[in-house]
Amino acid sequence: MNKLSLDKETLILLYRKHKDYIVSVAIIIVCFILLIQVTIPQIADLSVRQQEVKTERDKLNSLSNNLSILSSITQDSLDQELSLTTSALPIEKNFTGILNSVTISANKSGVFLGDYEFQVGDLSKTTVIGKSLPSLQLSLSVNGGVNGAIKFITELYKSLPLAEISNVEINNSRSVISVVFYYKSYNGGANVSSPLAQISKNDSATLSQISGWNNGNGQVQPLPLPAVINTASPSATPTPSSPF
């Protein structure tokens, strides 16, 4: 019976006999393993890196855009526009601004203000009417006839804070007008890398429109800015908080 033995001599003999094949086949096998284990994963990794670089580039573009927007606007014009917009849409209920707006509108329209009543509602809840923005309703009694009341409403529409008439009841010389004054809270959650929106033509038109309105030229001091913006030193005098 033939016994298959793979001793050293046999192996050397086999190697010598098939030397040319063995080296070539070994190279092919090693290359194949390298291709499967290294090269193909490298290709897959490359596409992941490309995606990563694209994401980082987008982020870089967004940051560059933020920087260019901030560089294009001066501190003075920003403060002025911010003051105007916070007068138009305060961060919280701005009673002083509302009363100022009502008084200016009454003076301009030549009507006399009678009683007025703030319908503050539940202080723990935010009143939202219609447009998903919180608001404060004010019921006004105006003496001045139909034309006077309409003039008053027209003036009120061109006043800051922004108002909307919800009900009008005019009887001879006495009118009861329900006005809604809007405000909008601000959480200020954005960080430096959050993309900034450019001020559009529509926004510029809005700014120029409301700047000509009553209270739009700084007649009313806007409410203090939220804490996220206030950079006053800790030793500075704290701003008194609203009683509401």
Next chain:
Amino acid sequence: MSSINLLRTEGPENVKVQKRKFVIRLISIVFLFFVVLTSITLFIISSRISPEAVRKEQDAIIRNLTLQKEKQAKYNLLIDRLVGINQILKSRKNYTNTLNALLSDVPQGVNTTGLSVENSDVTLTVNSNSLLSINEFLTKILDTVSKKHVIRDMTIETLTIDRATGSYSLSIKAKII
């Protein structure tokens, strides 16, 4: 004297073997070069498209932005206010044009005694000593309805006469467009 041929004769089998060896050797060399070149190329591409350089640029800009953090916070607030203001200006109902249009139709000799607006419904009450004036008012207001498109669904609520004073009172109701 017999001669000995020292040169090996190239039989067809031997040629076939040599050819096979050559093909295998060629395949192995080509494969080796392919793998080596591909790996080197991938390494170079991979090192060139590293996100690290982009991140360094980002850090430089972020440092610059951090210095303007207050300005950025103010700008964000400004944009937030503008969004809200535009939303209100776009959607708030302005009744003044409608009311002015209605009142401009009130002719001489007719007095406006009541006007109410509630949930886009407008009610206008006028009175006059003359039915002709009331008629003139109605004609004008119907003309306004068809031309200016400020109100729709107009109905006459009441038309009464006060015998003591001899004045007529008309109340109309319509929906503001």
